[in-house]
Amino acid sequence: MKKYVLIVAGGRGLRMGGDLPKQFIPLEGKPVLMHTLETFHRWDASAGLILVLPEDHQPYWKMLCREIGCKVPHRIANGGETRFHSVRNGLQSLSEEIGNASGRNEKVLVAVHDGVRPFVSPEVISKCFTEAEISGAAIPVVPVVDSLREFTGGTSHPVDRSRYQAVQTPQVFDYDLLAKAYEQPYTDLFTDDASVVEAFGHGIVTVPGNRENIKITTPFDLLVAEALLKQHT
Numbered sequence: 253m254k255k256y257v258l259i260v261a262g263g264r265g266l267r268m269g270g271d272l273p274k275q276f277i278p279l280e281g282k283p284v285l286m287h288t289l290e291t292f293h294r295w296d297a298s299a300g301l302i303l304v305l306p307e308d309h310q311p312y313w314k315m316l317c318r319e320i321g322c323k324v325p326h327r328i329a330n331g332g333e334t335r336f337h338s339v340r341n342g343l344q345s346l347s348e349e350i351g352n353a354s355g356r357n358e359k360v361l362v363a364v365h366d367g368v369r370p371f372v373s374p375e376v377i378s379k380c381f382t383e384a385e386i387s388g389a390a391i392p393v394v395p396v397v398d399s400l401r402e403f404t405g406g407t408s409h410p411v412d413r414s415r416y417q418a419v420q421t422p423q424v425f426d427y428d429l430l431a432k433a434y435e436q437p438y439t440d441l442f443t444d445d446a447s448v449v450e451a452f453g454h455g456i457v458t459v460p461g462n463r464e465n466i467k468i469t470t471p472f473d474l475l476v477a478e479a480l481l482k483q484h485t
């Protein structure tokens with residue numbers, strides 16, 4: 253079985269603010285994205301890594317790699333207008349490398365991971381791959397710790413939080429399934445890869461995620477990330 257990881261980092265980081273997209277912000281001397289890249293390389297050095305980056309930041313990334321001496325092999329694909337379009341571009345770049353199912357004699361699994369989630373645990377990555385090998389589609393989820401309210405028609409009411417879980421990445425799929433699902437036209441309900449695959453008619457298996465696997469989204473998350481990194485080193 254061949255494993256690939258598509259690390260999407262084609263966004264602008266508007267909720268973080270600032271001129272530098274959050275995936276390039278340094279944490280303990282290295283960009284967030286490099287921590288994420290190294291997490292997957294440490295997990296399995298044989299997995300093929302593809303980074304999806306905004307076209308105009310690719311020279312900057314290459315400069316950072318040279319400066320820091322990044323030794324993790326990876327290819328680069330162009331970011332798109334939304335996360336969906338970035339994933340689609342990454343899959344297109346992957347298809348140029350691996351071709352279609354008829355010309356292949358081994359199963360290919362592909363994980364899609366947010367470049368701004370550097371703290372995913374190796375156990376969660378492995379579990380997602382193991383389950384995806386069996387079912388074709390597996391994603392990590394964590395329980396919601398706050399109480400939840402639904403806001404509709406100008407009012408709100410409490411909902412049963414045991415009926416909800418928060419979704420993380422990596423989201424791992426059989427490559428041919430994911431590539432076909434991503435041929436569907438975009439809708440803004442496609443906030444992750446599982447929603448795309450489900451709309452294509454394939455079920456999803458969930459596995460327990462890890463609480464530290466935060467998506468660095470706001471300046472507050474950067475403070476949390478710094479604390480988590482100190483704990484790791």
Ligand SMILES: Nc1ccn([C@@H]2O[C@H](COP(=O)(O)OP(=O)(O)OP(=O)(O)O)[C@@H](O)[C@H]2O)c(=O)n1
Nearest residue numbers: 260261262263264265266267333334335338367
């Ligand atoms: N056009 C886009 C938008 C998002 N992403 C990536 O998808 C992941 C999750 O998205 P999010 O946290 O929303 O990132 P941004 O879109 O950059 O943030 P914001 O919504 O605050 O602008 C990030 O690694 C981001 O770089 C991407 O590859 N291409």
Ligand SMILES: C[C@](O)(CO)[C@H](O)COP(=O)(O)O
Nearest residue numbers: 335366419420421443444467
């Ligand atoms: C893919 C994701 O990280 C799963 O929680 C999330 O859906 C990304 O959402 P965003 O709106 O791009 O932040």
